Amino acid sequence: MIDKDFTIVIADDHPMLLSGLNEELTRNGYNVIGQANNGAKALDLILKLQPDIALLDIDMPLMTGLEVIKTAKEKNSETKFVILSFHREPEYVVQAKALQIDGYLLKEDSFVEIDSCMETVLSGREYFSNSFDTASLDSASEEMTKLKTLTPSEVTILKLIASQKNTVEIAEELFVSTRTVEKHRSNIIDKLLLEKGTNTLTNWALLNRVLISKI
Template sequence: MIDKSSLTLVIADDHPMLLSGLYDEMTRNGYNVVAKANNGELALQAILTEKPTIALLDIDMPKLSGFEVIKQAKEKGTKTKFIILSFHKETEYVIQAKKLQIDGYLLKEDAFEEIERCFEVVLNDGQYFSKSFAKAALEDASYELQKLNLLTPSEVTILKLVAQQKSTNDIADTLCVSSRTVEKHRSNIIDKLVLEKGTNMLTNWALVNKKLILEL
């Protein structure tokens, strides 16, 4: 059972109607919303100032994304529990959430009861993903994250440059290393990510997963 009297919330969404609807639903059900924000910068300020029990955040917001808000807040040592509330079901978003060790991930299609179930789990130091996620999708995300965690710092740097469509020679010039060294790193990355061998396989994969890679 949730003790609503001691629970404080910050909510953030850049869609005015969704933000207003979420605020109304929370307050109507007895929750204490101490701040609401329509962009990531304001959300971060509210979290650091109000120190809420839970922050319920959209991903796609101006100035700072929900993920960026969480990353910066955690770097400042906040004890707030973070729950994403989004339309995004794609694996790359789930991987980012898992990498940031976000406490909860809900979908905007979920019923209000799902939010309350999520609250109960995260308040007991658990991690909760919406029941709308297929189990296989969550397992795939965990597997992809495990593979990315195998990369060395040098390989991550090169992967980020590949995602920016830099050629092998451009990367070599940027890092002041030989093209052969870059090719060796690319080969190692392909092996660790279990990608098929091929001229453009790594580049194609990096472009598809660019948003995730640039967050590494």
Template sequence: MKDKQDITLLIADDHPMLLKGLYEELVAKNYRVIGQAMDGMQALEGILTQRPTLALLDIDMPLLTGFEVIKTAREKGVETKFIVLSFHKRLAYVTQAKALHIHGYLLKEDSFFEIERCIQAVLEGHTYFSASFGTLALENAGRDLKKLRLLTPSELTILKLVAKQESTNTIADKLGVSVRTVEKHRSNIIGKLALEGGTNTLTNWALTNKETILEL
């Protein structure tokens, strides 16, 4: 692992006490924290101007979420490695993190020992998810992502519109195709995602996984 003084970090969290605690722990362990932010826009500006080695970002922040910060920073060519911090254990968040190829995902309940293990793993080129998730949750998230990647561009476009709660008729009008064509695509999507249930199965699944779908 690199010398800690060669590693620069930017941290972001909209909870002042959590941000202060994380900063103090990192500094006490001899890490160089070169930036702090309390909303997503501040975090993005800091990442773009200071280009830290690592950024530890809260997911739920004002103005831009941690996921939005990461996506935008990468579009700008930033090589910073990203670790997200969250209270969320929901599978949809894990799947979204995997879709964005985020390097680390930690829970705010994790000890600083685990945070440091994650930092070390990420710097060595590995992906690190909190041990609290368990193997099964990570495997399920990976399976959902693989299923989504089986969809054709047309099917993915329709799924995104379904996730936005657009009706079949509205989707047909927007895409300039027949209602029957949209229904056929919906049927194919249900098959590829291996969904079971009634009429609203696809809509319910799309709403549950909306964040991930819209990132693809």
């Protein structure tokens, strides 16, 4: 039986979901010390209240849950971070693993799984919802491995692409030719095993900008 003598901050931009989660946690004996309906407020509560666990949605105004986690970790927060989201797509799992979050639950999970997750992360272990299959988690680890094959120059260019700079702007910033940037882009696409296309790398970089910021 889990010892519930620890503090929790929860964040979700849907009022009914936030209220329902708070009521369910409180009814089950958990100590919820803060609620937020946007990412900026969630970050503020985490840094001020220093909860043991933060349960965060991904899609929130002002800052996403992943951006909250990244910023809090940069400020040396010791809070355990658990994502609670509808998103099960591989790109979100990859970003979660890159941020070394403690847990990832799906909103379709039963409350029993929330219990299991909290017990696991408080013991210092990682917890991903049982709804995730092993193949998708392994695939996320493979994506991170691919990123590690990039050269420093390729990483720099990928970060600039993620910041929505085009080839000409990147060339000007790095004092290289557009041809050099295009060559790097082609190499990055090959190393990440992406389909070749005009906007393939740009779309991938924008979707995975939190992950890219960690390399």
